[in-house]
Amino acid sequence: MFDSRHIKTFHEVVRAGSYSAAARALGYTQPAITQQMKALERSVGTPLFVRVGRRMRLTEAGEALARHSAVILESISTARQQMESLTRLRAGKVTVCAFPSAGATLVPEALAELAAAHPGIRVELQEDEPPESLRRVVRGECDITLAFTYPGLREQVPEELVEIPLLEDQLTVLLPTGHPMARRRAVQLRELAGERWIAGCLRCRANFLHECAELGFAPEIAFTTDDNLVVQSLVAEGLGVAMVPGLVLSFLVHRKVTGRALDPASRRQVSAYLLREHLEIPATARVLAALRTVAERRVGC
Known part of the structure; x- marks a missing residue:
């Protein structure tokens, strides 16, 4: 319903008291301010300002929007900062489920690698054996699960999951x-x-x-x-x-x-399993990369 640029301009018009003052503060031309306010009024379906002589006065709808505009802009700013933190790997939470021997070996080493490179990423740990640990990923209870399979006893992996082999x-x-x-x-x-x-x-x-x-x-x-x-x-x-x-x-x-x-x-084959779309989540991809690095190092020992 709202364009954040229009809300920002509206907030400045209210603060500055006129279109011309808002234009100077924002570095826009006055016609640009006028067009943005008309677009905002079309989106809300009612006038936000009325002219009283040379002055502009808020309508009842304008006063209501003015009470919320600062909160809206602050929420947008907070959301933008959080998205930047997630995409730039300054923050993020990833839940990892592992069977006991992997939880005692691969996972701690991977978390140490991760903490050194990306201290803002928080990892929560779960413990479970396959096949139940695979179902946890499908149900959304964890983001990555470590599981193992034996050559003669390989079970069907849920089709939603991607298998990333780590080591034998x-x-x-x-x-x-x-x-x-x-x-x-x-x-x-x-x-x-x-x-x-x-x-x-x-x-x-x-x-x-x-x-x-x-x-x-x-x-x-x-x-x-x-x-x-x-x-x-x-x-x-x-x-x-x-x-x-x-x-x-x-x-x-x-x-x-x-x-x-x-x-x-x-x-036995040890692999990581996750939903395909989670490969595109930066924090999850980073945790997976740390697990692969640790696994490769163990294979080379």
């Missing part, structure tokens, strides 16, 4: 340091067929059972837990061995536990 995470076996195979650089899964196992999250457990079945054995699962620190503690006490993602080795805390690679190698 090699699976490892956690063993007590006194285990006979702890001295090796790599172990074969079939060699551990007689062990008791600690299994992880539902998707990781499904992949583990699938790989064991491919090798012709059904593992004895003694304990099941989603908590990577609990897995380490159980292994440390000799209560079983565990197949875990390589990211977990970044926060391996027990000195009585060692990680050994699988031979042949087994990997």
